[in-house]
Amino acid sequence: MILWTAAVSAALVILIVIFILYRRQVKEICRQLAFLKENPTNMRLTSQLPLSEVNKLIDEVNDLLDRSRELRKESLHSETQLKETITSLSHDIRTPLTSLDGYFQLLQESMSEEERLRYIEIIQTRIESLKDMLEELFTYARLQDHEYRLELGKTDFGQCVYDTVFSFYQDFQKRGIEPEADFCDGRIYVRGNEEALRRGIQNMIKNALVYGYTQISFKLYKTDKYAGFRCSNDTEHPDEIDIRQVFGRFYKADSARTQNSTGLGLSITKELARRMGGTAEASLEKGIFSVDFLIPLVEEKPYNS
CATH class of the missing domain: 3.30.565.10 (Histidine kinase-like ATPase, C-terminal domain)
Structure with a gap:
């Protein structure tokens, strides 16, 4: 009877210790998560105790954190690309338009028929070039639509x-x-x-x-x-x-x-x-x-x- 009571007491002590360790580890995980929420770093969750279930949970959370960081990185990259795209498009379209404006002014001011014909030819070339650029941009925009399908x-x-x-x-x-x-x-x-x-x-x-x-x-x-x-x-x-x-x-x-x-x-x-x-x-x-x-x-x- 005494041995049985001692065994039960020992088991209760062990359970209490395990409970305390689990609780302490859960509090530590919550602390780390709170820190990561306020400080977007590359830090990962860690465990100081050899508790397999807790460590498995930490591994799963770390995988989610890694994926979240990867998505954030991709989002920032896409945002940067979008800004670069807008800048490039503005420059690429503005350049030939500015050129056209200049040649139209020269055309108006020119008194020579030969010069006028030359400017008209240049303007036609610039317009064709601009048309090609806009066609490329239109094609590119269509191809960015994942629902767009080519009929094969x-x-x-x-x-x-x-x-x-x-x-x-x-x-x-x-x-x-x-x-x-x-x-x-x-x-x-x-x-x-x-x-x-x-x-x-x-x-x-x-x-x-x-x-x-x-x-x-x-x-x-x-x-x-x-x-x-x-x-x-x-x-x-x-x-x-x-x-x-x-x-x-x-x-x-x-x-x-x-x-x-x-x-x-x-x-x-x-x-x-x-x-x-x-x-x-x-x-x-x-x-x-x-x-x-x-x-x-x-x-x-x-x-x-």
Whole structure:
């Protein structure tokens, strides 16, 4: 009887000690949480006691804290990007508008018919440039809508490439560049959207015209799974190109910052490729910058006789 009473007493003492330890640890956790609430630091909850259940709870809370900090970091990054976007858009649109205003004044003041015609041509070029910029911004805005869907179907990828490349004939002439072309034979069909394909290819060629020094080349090819279009150009300042950032929003190498461009072209190209189940890749080797536009081939059904 005495032994039983002693055992019960010992058990009660142990339970009381465990209860006190649990209570003390819970109070410590509450204290740490209160501190973190008022002081957004990277501190994590800690435990001084070997209590498995409490330690498991602390681990779960720490995981939530880590996720919360990650979300806060992403939110701050998005806010910064939004501010940069607004600044970039304001600058990119204001620059050609200011230029137009200046040429309109010169046009009004000019007494020479030859000068007037020259100013009219410049104004038309600036308006076309501004139109292209606004079209890029509109396309980019649409692609930011996660509910926006491209209508995909069987599309002649090769024909899209041919038509788009040849539509830049006058641009190549103005630059004094004769592009090299290596196009594979036969029809190449992809599961894509014709308008999106043309837009993606156009952006690649425009980028080459901005950054290309003396050479531009095109390649149409296919792999086991993809149809590919490669646009390559030599560069006068290859050290200015950050290959990790070329698909980033509003990216411009230093030598192109004076161009009337949003810097969205390649970003749009990659997003369009992604929306069609493909991708876009960039490389820089021995001063040659290349972009590959890869779109999934249409799966040909076997013919059953």
